[in-house]
Amino acid sequence: MSSHFLQAFGLQVFKLVVWLALLAVIFAPLEALFALHRTPGRWKTAPADIAFYFLNSLLPLAILAPPLALLSVGLRLATPHAYTAAVTALPIWARLAAALAVSEVGGYWGHRLSHEIPLLWRFHAVHHAPRHVDWLISSRAHPVDQVFEKLCALAPLYILGLVQPTPSGAGLAGLIAIFGTLWGFFVHANLRWRLGPLEWLVSTPAFHHWHHTNDEHRDHNYAALFPVVDRLFGTHHLPKAWPPTYGVDAATPAGMLDQLLDPFGPVRPARPEASKT
Numbered sequence: 001m002s003s004h005f006l007q008a009f010g011l012q013v014f015k016l017v018v019w020l021a022l023l024a025v026i027f028a029p030l031e032a033l034f035a036l037h038r039t040p041g042r043w044k045t046a047p048a049d050i051a052f053y054f055l056n057s058l059l060p061l062a063i064l065a066p067p068l069a070l071l072s073v074g075l076r077l078a079t080p081h082a083y084t085a086a087v088t089a090l091p092i093w094a095r096l097a098a099a100l101a102v103s104e105v106g107g108y109w110g111h112r113l114s115h116e117i118p119l120l121w122r123f124h125a126v127h128h129a130p131r132h133v134d135w136l137i138s139s140r141a142h143p144v145d146q147v148f149e150k151l152c153a154l155a156p157l158y159i160l161g162l163v164q165p166t167p168s169g170a171g172l173a174g175l176i177a178i179f180g181t182l183w184g185f186f187v188h189a190n191l192r193w194r195l196g197p198l199e200w201l202v203s204t205p206a207f208h209h210w211h212h213t214n215d216e217h218r219d220h221n222y223a224a225l226f227p228v229v230d231r232l233f234g235t236h237h238l239p240k241a242w243p244p245t246y247g248v249d250a251a252t253p254a255g256m257l258d259q260l261l262d263p264f265g266p267v268r269p270a271r272p273e274a275s276k277t
Contacts (some may be wrong), residue, residue: 016057020050027135027189036192036209036242039132046136048256053139060146061177064154072158079161087161096175099162100225103153103176108229110152111222114145122263123148129259131247133212134190138181142263150177153224180224192242199238203227206238213243 087095114124123145130137154177157163187208195204203225211221220237223229230236253259 012058013054016054020053023135023185027185031134031190034191034193036190036205037132039134039190042132042134045130049136049140051256052141053136056139056141056143056146059143060150063143063147064150068151068154068158071155072163075158075161084161095162098160099157099176102156102160102162103180104224104226104229106156107149107153107180107224108222108233110149111224112233112235113152114149115219115222120145120148125248125250125252126259126263128212128214128246128248129252131245132190133188133209133246135185135188138184138188142260144263153180183225194240200227206242209243209246210237210239212246214245214247214249215243217243 090098114120123142127137127141127145130140154163157176183203187203187205189205191205193204194206198204199207203221203223207221207227210217217237220235221227221230222235227236227238253262
């Protein structure tokens with residue numbers, strides 16, 4: 001293993017430590033002051049959540065980088081030059097707006113399929129297993145689930161030529177990924193805030209907390225940023241109340257390693273429908 005690789009890896013880890021510290025400085029006081037739910041003993045599961053944070057910040061994107069680069073180069077060779085030139089000539093704001101819309105729809109369907117297809121749900125259930133929701137839960141997910149959902153959100157950008165195999169193109173994809181990740185911490189936050197009409201425009205903690213509910217209203221609110229996508233596809237649910245319960249039906253392993261290995265175990269029955277009340 002080269003010293004260059006070790007230095008690059010160490011720098012990436014250092015950046016993640018800095019980001020985690022900044023996120024903690026922002027969200028820990030906010031959740032202490034404006035908590036929707038009090039969660040005594042939360043610190044007991046925090047080390048596993050932090051481990052998931054580092055794992056999912058490093059592994060999924062490293063896995064996705066080579067196939068996305070090959071996809072981009074291959075599509076560039078196969079796409080008519082006139083189309084590529086037209087997309088490249090768009091103002092940066094237009095490309096960014098189009099990229100956000102395309103990424104949002106792709107991410108929506110990747111997320112929705114993770115709930116509707118039993119095999120995918122086995123991996124996605126790791127994220128829904130906790131019976132509480134706060135900012136640190138945003139990173140608690142299986143890497144296989146993260147690879148699939150990020151692929152659904154990013155691959156269409158390359159297919160449509162909105163991201164090119166250039167430093168600026170990679171920067172655009174990275175900007176979208178970073179913004180989506182940071183917004184994910186906010187919408188998971190344990191905050192009792194309601195933002196009025198703004199909730200119809202962008203995803204908020206109330207919007208995403210209803211995605212984590214485990215009552216008859218579960219399997220809604222898949223969009224990462226824009227609730228209009230859920231309204232478009234009939235999966236929007238945002239009442240004035242807050243969810244009564246979180247989690248999943250099946251018992252889940254307590255340890256992080258067991259949670260990572262559990263989806264590869266014996267096949268379980270398909271996820272049952274929540275009982276209607």
